[in-house]
Every structure is written in structure tokens, then in C-alpha cells.
Amino acid sequence: MQQSVYLQTALAAARAAEDVIRRYWAEGVEVRLKADQSPVTEADVAAEQAIRQVILEAFPTHGFYGEETGRTREGAEYTWLIDPIDGTKSFIRRTPFFSTQIALMQGERLLLGVSNAPLYGEMAWAERGAGAFVNGLAVRTGEVTALADAAISLGNIKSLAQGEGWARLGDIVAGVNRTRGYGDFCHYHMLAAGQLDLVIESDLNILDVAALSVIVEEAGGVFTTLDGGAIGLETGSVLAAGTRALHTLALDRLRAD
Structure with missing residues (x-):
């Protein structure tokens, strides 16, 4: 195109x-x-x-x-x-x-x-x-819909690692197939290319992820804040997933009472 x-x-x-x-x-x-x-x-x-x-x-x-x-x-x-x-x-x-x-x-x-x-x-x-491209080649997110099959990468999680957030994150980590911490641009490129399924970060700003949010979404993924909100100028966290179903599962666990 x-x-x-x-x-x-x-x-x-x-x-x-x-x-x-x-x-x-x-x-x-x-x-x-x-x-x-x-x-x-x-x-x-x-x-x-x-x-x-x-x-x-x-x-x-x-x-x-x-x-x-x-x-x-x-x-x-x-x-x-x-x-x-x-x-x-x-x-x-x-x-x-x-x-x-x-x-x-x-x-x-x-x-x-x-x-x-x-x-x-x-x-x-x-x-x-x-669509989304890496080095000129079209990319698509993966098709994983279950946490048990998912590969997750964690970035900056200092504030999430405090209070109840740590237990909620731990519940997700305990339930996935594989956990890594690629960080920065890298795990978003991998998510867009179907090499990861879920990315969580709690401490960043819009300039870090504005471009990456478009790339992930155009590759077929879902990209929101940790509370499920839309990405905007005040964004300070990310929950990104390769599929809507996986995003919903992770969001539910982050919101759990």
C-alpha cells in the first residue's frame, strides 16, 4: 500500500x-x-x-x-x-x-x-x-488466546510491584507459559511480529509508546493502559496483547479484588 x-x-x-x-x-x-x-x-x-x-x-x-x-x-x-x-x-x-x-x-x-x-x-x-511492518516485511500478532499458552514480557514495573499490584501481576506470571523482560521497543516489536503474546509496563510516558501503540494495533493487537483505558498524552502504563481474548484475561486479573 x-x-x-x-x-x-x-x-x-x-x-x-x-x-x-x-x-x-x-x-x-x-x-x-x-x-x-x-x-x-x-x-x-x-x-x-x-x-x-x-x-x-x-x-x-x-x-x-x-x-x-x-x-x-x-x-x-x-x-x-x-x-x-x-x-x-x-x-x-x-x-x-x-x-x-x-x-x-x-x-x-x-x-x-x-x-x-x-x-x-x-x-x-x-x-x-x-498494516504494520518490520524492516519492510508485513507482520501480524500471534493468535494465542489463553494465558497458559502465552509468552509475556515485562518492562518497567516499579510502581506495579507495590501493594496489591504485585500480587495481581504475580497471578498473571504464574499462569503464563513463559516470562521474559525484553523491555523498551524490543518487546513491542516482538509482540507485533507474533514472537510474544503479552506486554506489561507500569512506568513510562506517551513519548515512549505512542508510535509502538499504532504498530501493535495495526499488526492486529490490543494496546491500552493497565486499567484498560485508551492511549493518550497522559498515558503512564501499558497492557498490550496479541489478541482481544488474551488482553481481556490479563485485564481481569489486574483488576481482581
């Missing part, structure tokens, strides 16, 4: 960021801490600037919400959601589990997503109504 000009621009922006990231990966970077004590590097800032240049040259009236530069043109019909290096800690520690996340939102509806993990060797993308 033909790609829209929006998706073409997002892919071009991801490739521009990849050029920057690969250069800094080879040369090394200095690390500083932001106000929230999370790390940021020159590579994060430069990659976001590269993305910003490509997107706003193409669509100067669109809003832009970047991890490093914040929001501009609030109230615009279209807003781009950008995390130039999602997984900065992995980048700093020289592991390939980091990615560039680019999504486009019209109003409150996410239209497309690009997730590029250059050192891991995967670029995934999706556009509403056009």
Missing part, C-alpha cells in the same frame, strides 16, 4: 536521526542529568534536532512534542510525538536496546508510528488502515 506523505516524512526523520546516533555511538558522548535525574546526552539533543528539522520543514504549522525540547504550537490539529533516543541508559551502557520513536497525532487520535532501533537492526512502522 502506498505510504502517505506523513509516513514518508516520519521515515525520513528517523533515518536522519539514525545518522546522528550512529556518529555519536562511534565517537562517544558526555552524559548529564536532567531535572528529574534521568540522563541525557548530546546524541539525544542532536537527534531530536535532526528530526525536528525534517518534520517542520515539511509541515511548519504542525505541533511538535519532543522529549528534549518540549511542546510547541499546542492546540495545532496535528502534533508530532518524538523520543529521539528512547533507552538513553542503554545507549550510555553500549547495549543496542534503544530506539527512535516518532508518532503523529491528529486531535486525540494517533495516525502513524515509526520505531527505529539502528544498532539492533530493526525499523518498524505502521499507519492506520495500512
